Structures are given as structure tokens and as C-alpha cells.
Amino acid sequence: MEQYFSATQKMEQEVMFPSLLRGVFPQEEGAAPAAESRTDLYERYQLLKAIKPMVEKGLASGGDQSPSGADTDGDTSLDSSGAEDAQLEERLSQHLTGLQQVLTHLTRDTNALTRRYSQILEQINLSEGQPSW
DSSP states (O other): OHHHHHHHHHHHHHOSOGGGGTTOOOOOTTSOOOSSOOOOHHHHHHHHHHHHHHHHHHHHHHTTOOOTTTTSOHHHHHHHHHHHHHHHHHHHHHHHHHHHHHHHHHHHHHHHHHHHHHHHHHHHHHHHHSOOO
């Protein structure tokens, strides 16, 4: 989770002119651009910026929710509580695994976008440094 927030913070600090990402498509290292990936890096930048507050809000509101039915009669639920606990633990584990995979993917995309933006700036700086005789 910290890696995700660190990557998005770095992206927000480095990408000063997001419009430079228009028309630039993501590329995997050593691979041709994917045919199904028709969103340019500008659109991806906008998406990553929009997702960050949702993740932050989800984390902040996660502690506010209480389990429903927690105050029911304890005598009748003791028999099935062991099986329900195991099932809840399994569901929570699956949910957290999925969340970790999504955050890893978002972190990778954010880092790739930031690297590509830096490359674009380097190309611009190199072209400005050469005389145009």
C-alpha cells in the first residue's frame, strides 16, 4: 500500500505537464504496444489520479463500518460461529489478495507512466539543446 501511495505521489510531483502524455501509448519493456490498449498515457494519468482519492477514502471509511448482526443472541450462534469464522477468514484472505494484486498493478502502471514522462522530457531537452541550422 505504501508503495502505491509513494508511486502516485512521485507521479504527481514529476508530471507537471500531463498534456505531453497525449498520443503516447504504454509499452511493455521489450514488447510491441498491445493492440487492445488504445488508451494513451494522458488518459491513464487521469485515471490514476482519479483512483487515488477513492483508495484513500476507502481506507479512511473502512474502520467506520461495523459488522451487521453482531449483537444477536449469542447462544444460538455459537454452534455455527466456528464454521462462519473460517469462511469469513477465507473470504477476507481472498479479498486482501485481490486488493494487493490491484495495488501492485496500479503501482506498476504509475511507475511506468512516470518513467515514460521523464523520457519525454529528456527528449525535449535534448532537441532544444541542438542547434536548428
